[in-house]
Amino acid sequence: MTWTTDEDGEDTRPGWDHKLWAIPLIIAMGLLSLLALSYLGSVLHPQRNLHDYPLTLVNNDRGEYGGEVAERVRGALPHDQVRLQVTDAAEADRLMSLGSVYGSIVIPEDFSARLTALAEPGPGPAAPPGIELQTNPRAGATAVTLTTQLLTPVLDGINRQLGTAATERARTGGVPLSDAALVTLAEPVRIEATQHAPLPEGTANGISAFYYTLLVVFAGFTSSTLINVGVDTVLANDQTLSRWRALLFKWALIAVVALVMAGCYQLIASALGMPIDHRLALFCFSTFASLAVGMTALANLAVVATVASALRLPVLNNLGTPINMLAFIALGLPSSGAIMPIQAVPRLYGALAEFEPMHQVYLGVRSILYFDALAAAGLTRALVMCTVGVVFAVVVGVLTTLGYERWQARQAPAEAQD
Structure with a gap:
């Protein structure tokens, strides 16, 4: 790499640009500190x-x-x-x-x-x-x-x-x-x-539903991050595909991941001896829940990227993943009700549990695995909230990206005249 100086003779090497290291460090340390506060604050007392x-x-x-x-x-x-x-x-x-x-x-x-x-x-x-x-x-x-x-x-x-x-x-x-x-x-x-109704062998004394929930959420959350980076990298030099069409393509990939991983999870769980009485229900719900999480996460990333483009602040593009991690993991785990009952954590987490995705997924998985897939045991609420997540992703994601493109199209003639 060749080091350069500006007209005033000041060093302009990338390593000296604080934007390259200060902002990522602050975001990373802030998020990790929030994780510590959130996790420890929810379980210690x-x-x-x-x-x-x-x-x-x-x-x-x-x-x-x-x-x-x-x-x-x-x-x-x-x-x-x-x-x-x-x-x-x-x-x-x-x-x-x-x-x-x-x-x-x-x-x-x-x-x-x-x-x-x-x-x-x-x-x-x-x-x-x-x-x-x-x-x-x-x-x-x-x-x-x-x-x-x-x-x-x-x-x-x-x-x-x-x-x-x-x-x-x-x-x-x-x-x-x-x-x-x-x-x-x-x-x-x-x-x-x-x-009351002791659990069978292979359920880890009631913890298996929590870990299965993590797998379902990670199938949507992690794959959304990887798919977003991969597709954006491929399309970086391709201006023919619009933002909202790119978002639809990413959602299609998330659907494939959700379907495949729902099956893989069951195969792995069964091979390890975890009892599953309602296989079809668990497969369908896991697929839908992972899809809802992935679509919402991708919509969030699309919104952040669109805002960054509209404000002409590319540095904001890096905020999408931390925001998703905050929403789905940092605040999701302590408000899931899986490790600690909602009634035994600070009331803030009880309020978050009303809409936090991980809590909804946990209710559905627990109902299927432990409560005979009864609708009143949380499965109905889980399905409703996952549906809300999908609708939210579609409305916010498509309207934001499509609206930005139309706004940009109207701005192009004015910029050309200038």
Whole structure:
């Protein structure tokens, strides 16, 4: 390379042009810092960030103590963090089967009878009463942990309160209490932790849906970047293809990638032993979701490139990829609800989850893999939002590129006269 100087004798070597290194460095470091803030800020304090955490309480007890326990549970759970729904067993099962709640407390019908028998004289030791703590592994691995951490201290405290009351009733009733009986009455209720509809082998304890979601999103996001660079490079010296036609061509390539990768993903997943009960549904949804992500990402790149051309600021062309990474990855992962429930992250991410692509894709993939492809388990919302993404891409992408070309055509005669 030949180094040159300008008329004033100043060095004009490319290495000294701050635009070549300063802007990319600032963009890269700013984006990486935002990634750190977004990721760490969303996962470090789930207990502190809890809000509207959905749980159910089922009281099947035929006596008085079940109602007492239910009231104590409602009083012990923080109302600003937990949304507790008192319902019957059938409704609780339905909500758990849709992934709408993360856990349930079930008080059996013989709870009062068993608790009363502990404090009364009898021929032998009575069977202790039990309370079932159900978690929902299909709603996410972290949700199981959070539900257990949230409800276990509450039930343990209520257990000790019931034990104190039962001991007093026994002593008042003249029941002789041995040391073993006192130990039993100290915590008379057996808290049984169970899983509602446990996941089969090959699901990574509820994380497989998240990683499959990543694959689907990356199929659209990554291929859009590569296709955009490749097509633009080929067409750099070809002025015959208009911007909007080039965009249509890129979308066609994205569709091919989405179709092929949806099949490849299933083949790889099946070979590795991941259970897939609804193969056609997963293939069709994965294809559509990857297409929606890719079309939206390409539309964003086209808009940025068009704005850069209109303003005659080529440096803005480099902003398209960071913008897409911010929209689809940096803000998408913490608001996906896949690693951390939406109700356990700062409310900002809950607001982002209303439209962030990764959350919508996750709901669809999770519904197909874990909830029997039920529409009400998130699949309908995922399809609707993917459709919105495609429509957004078409409207914004085509109107921007086509409008720019028409504007440029009108400007050409005026520039020629000048």
